[in-house]
Amino acid sequence: MSESPFAVEMNDVVIRFPGVLANDHVNFTLRQGEIHALLGENGAGKSTLMNALAGLYRPTSGTIRINGELVNFSSPKDAIAKGIGMVHQHFMLVPTQTVTENILLGLDQPRFFMRLKEYDQKVLALQDQFGLRVDPTAKIWQLSVGEQQRVEILKTLYRGANILIMDEPTAVLAPQEIDDLIETMRSMVAQGKSIVFISHKLQEVTAVADRVTVLRKGKVTAEGVSIAGMTKRDLAQLMVGRDVVFSVAKKPQKPxxxxxxxxxxxxxxxxxxxxxxxxxxxxxxxxxxxxxxxxxxxxxxxxxxxxxxxxxxxxxxxxxxxxxxxxxxxxxxxxVAHVPEDRTHVGSAPNLSITDNTIMKAYREQPVAKGWSVDFTYARENARKLKRAYEILAPSVETMARKLSGGNLQKVILAREISIEPxxxxxxxxxxxxxxxxxxxxxxxxxxxxxxxxxxxxxxxxxxxxxxxxxxxxxxxxxxxxxxxxxxxxxxxxxxxxxxxxxxxxxxxxxxxxxxxxxxx
Ligand SMILES: Nc1ncnc2c1ncn2[C@@H]1O[C@H](COP(=O)(O)OP(=O)(O)OP(=O)(O)O)[C@@H](O)[C@H]1O
Ligand SMILES: [Mg+2]
Structure with a gap:
């Protein structure tokens, strides 16, 4: 049997959550040795599709092939065994342990702590191969966000990943770190790896990707189109379905x-x-x-x-x-209104509804406060209004914050902060x-x-x-x-x-x- 030209083929994939069709008959292919950008608006279904490829979700229907072979993952372990590694936007590292310890974590390496120095050397060799610099003996809490991300990447490479999924890897990086990451990605594909790259920064996408697939509200609007000759504007048009102006107009005004x-x-x-x-x-x-x-x-x-x-x-x-x-x-x-940097921990309460999250600041005051209690009818109606005005994508205002896509959670916080007329x-x-x-x-x-x-x-x-x-x-x-x-x-x-x-x-x-x-x- 000749080797398949595709590292990944996802066919007719449907993923349904209660009240949400996150992926609607999606076709997606990843060629061997390419960088494939996966684009789409907030809540379009990008992370969901890739979580299914990484064994975190099971598709409602549809098929996944890896190197031509039909697979049916029931856990991330199964996906790792087939060479799939995913770098999530929220890192999953143990802060008090060293870089090497984190890389080895969960692997069946008998008494690895006895031979930690030896493993440090292995980690350094991997770093040389892909240009991912970070001190193997440093503790995670001492590292910058960019360095922690390198540890996450090394972790997947150490487990033998040939297919790397990177979910908005550059969102948290400084400009210099972005350039370094792009270098690393190029070196990885040069050595035969294949990469799925999710990003909202279209400049980077045109610079680094070979092909692009675009999702809009769970459906594919462009399937594996070559990026050559495409501009930032073309990509935005495919994602949003209309023209996007890249600079907003500011009126002159005296402070x-x-x-x-x-x-x-x-x-x-x-x-x-x-x-x-x-x-x-x-x-x-x-x-x-x-x-x-x-x-x-x-x-x-x-x-x-x-x-x-x-x-x-x-x-x-x-x-x-x-x-x-x-x-x-x-x-x-x-x-004072505050849109904090850390939206998941400081800005919102993940297990509360959108409505509750929109009144977190106003519940003590009129019109939300009603005597000693909260006017929930008013609060819900108000939340519905904000949901419409800010185009927050969710089944209803009762949806829990943690079920929102990254971008939609962000909009809930902004809606709350701006609506207090600060x-x-x-x-x-x-x-x-x-x-x-x-x-x-x-x-x-x-x-x-x-x-x-x-x-x-x-x-x-x-x-x-x-x-x-x-x-x-x-x-x-x-x-x-x-x-x-x-x-x-x-x-x-x-x-x-x-x-x-x-x-x-x-x-x-x-x-x-x-x-x-x-x-x-
Ligand atoms: N565990 C879940 N339970 C219920 N709904 C979910 C769950 N995970 C995601 N969703 C919903 O599925 C849809 C797709 O979400 P997803 O996170 O895949 O979007 P995304 O394209 O990655 O967006 P972003 O760019 O904002 O990260 C959204 O409407 C989201 O609210
Ligand atoms: Mg996402």
């Missing part, structure tokens, strides 16, 4: 009074290391202040001290009232993990907040997003503000230098000196 003012704010991170070192900032009514920087430079801590979730030194004034070190309820009462909105990576259509919708909503006079602190790693939304951009590096520039004449090179640790004044001094040098010589 009003100061709403938020930080003076000499210091704070520590969870490990007790200084994370904010003397931050001074102001945000005015109707103004968006963008915070740029590589993640892990104090952005999360900045949002947390403002919203009362982290102790600090210094003063934080909201409309003149000092809220530093006050419980979150004080900032909520002063009209004076100040602190938004951390509000469009991360969203599809192109949803990004456009959310950015439009943020601009509408600005127009209605809300002060917005927008933390984002996407420079493009900051440049299209912000009035001013502040760059944070190791807990320090390196400089603040107006958006109109922001210089991308200058922003980049600040993001890697140069102060704005030093950059300008150096530039002046070199310009002067050029004139005199």
């Amino acid at each position: 009003g009074d100061v709403v938020l003012s930080l003076k000499d704010v210091h704070a520590e991170n969870n490990k007790g290391v200084p994370a904010l070192r003397g931050v001074n900032l102001e945000v005015r009514q109707g103004e968006i202040l963008g915070i740029a920087g590589v993640s892990g430079n104090g952005q999360s801590e900045l949002a947390e001290v403002i919203t009362g979730m982290r102790p600090c030194q210094g003063s934080i004034l909201i409309n003149g009232e000092d809220v530093a070190n006050q419980p979150p309820i004080v900032s909520i009462r002063s009209g 004076r100040l909105m602190v938004a951390v990576q509000p469009t991360r993990g969203l599809d192109v259509g949803a990004i456009e919708a959310i950015q439009t909503l943020i601009l509408a907040q600005r127009e209605s006079g809300t002060a917005v602190l927008l933390v984002s790693e996407e420079l493009e997003e900051l440049l299209s939304l912000s009035d001013r951009i502040a760059v944070i590096y190791e807990g320090e503000i390196m400089g603040i520039v107006p958006n109109e004449n922001a210089d991308v090179e200058e922003l980049g230098l600040m993001m890697t640790g140069s102060h704005l004044e030093d950059i300008r001094k150096q530039k002046a000196a070199s310009d002067a040098g050029r004139v005199t010589s």
Whole structure:
């Protein structure tokens, strides 16, 4: 029998959840040695389809072939045995154990701890083969998100994976880490592996993928089409079914009074290391202040001290009232909305319904509060309205938050935070993990907040997003503000230098000196 040209063939696959047809007669093929992008709007059914390939779900009907052979997985173990490895968006590592220990975890290696050094060497060899650098003896909690992801990839490779499924691997990575991951993916296919790549970042998709399959509401709208000659715009059109504008229009507007003012704010991170070192900032009514920087430079801590979730030194004034070190309820009462970075743990209650999640902040106040209790009829009606307005895809407002796709959960949180008509909105990576259509919708909503006079602190790693939304951009590096520039004449090179640790004044001094040098010589 000749070897099949296909690593994977999924035929007529149907996956049904109560009230949801997640995959509707889907055909999907993965060729040997290709990178195949799987695209679609939030909730289109991408993760569900790949979870079935990885043995986590059993299709309601349809067939799966691996290298030409019909398979019927009843657990992830079966899928691993056939060479399938999946890197999920939420990592499944043990924080207190080392890299090597995590890679070996669950394998029947007798007394591996006796020969840990030997296994460290094996892990290093695997790293050399694919260019995935991470210290095998480091503990997981000491690693950055990007390094943890490398451990997840090494783990699948160690188990002999030839077919790798990567579910939004770049959503959590900094730009440099994305470039490194793309290098690794190229090296993997060069060595005969086949990759399914799920991403909402169309730029990356056109750069790295060979073919693309697009899902819309569970159905295939493009099946294994060659990516050659396709633009970002073509892909967006296939996903959303309409034209997408990639930059929203911002109206010129004069900012009003100061709403938020930080003076000499210091704070520590969870490990007790200084994370904010003397931050001074102001945000005015109707103004968006963008915070740029590589993640892990104090952005999360900045949002947390403002919203009362982290102790600090210094003063934080909201409309003149000092809220530093006050419980979150004080900032909520002063009209602060918060879109947190960690939506699954901080932003939402997974086992509560969409309705409950939309009133988590408002249940103490009219119109949701009714005497001592909550007006559930009102709450449900309101949740239905938000579900329509924000196009939240779910069977009903009674659906539990944990059953929502990543992007739809994000929309629930945004809907809740914006509907309290905040004076100040602190938004951390509000469009991360969203599809192109949803990004456009959310950015439009943020601009509408600005127009209605809300002060917005927008933390984002996407420079493009900051440049299209912000009035001013502040760059944070190791807990320090390196400089603040107006958006109109922001210089991308200058922003980049600040993001890697140069102060704005030093950059300008150096530039002046070199310009002067050029004139005199
Ligand atoms: N365990 C589950 N129980 C019930 N419904 C589910 C479950 N898992 C997913 N769904 C539903 O199936 C549909 C497809 O979800 P899926 O997670 O596959 O979307 P996705 O394309 O990966 O979206 P995103 O880009 O937002 O991650 C959604 O409507 C989701 O709510
Ligand atoms: Mg998904």
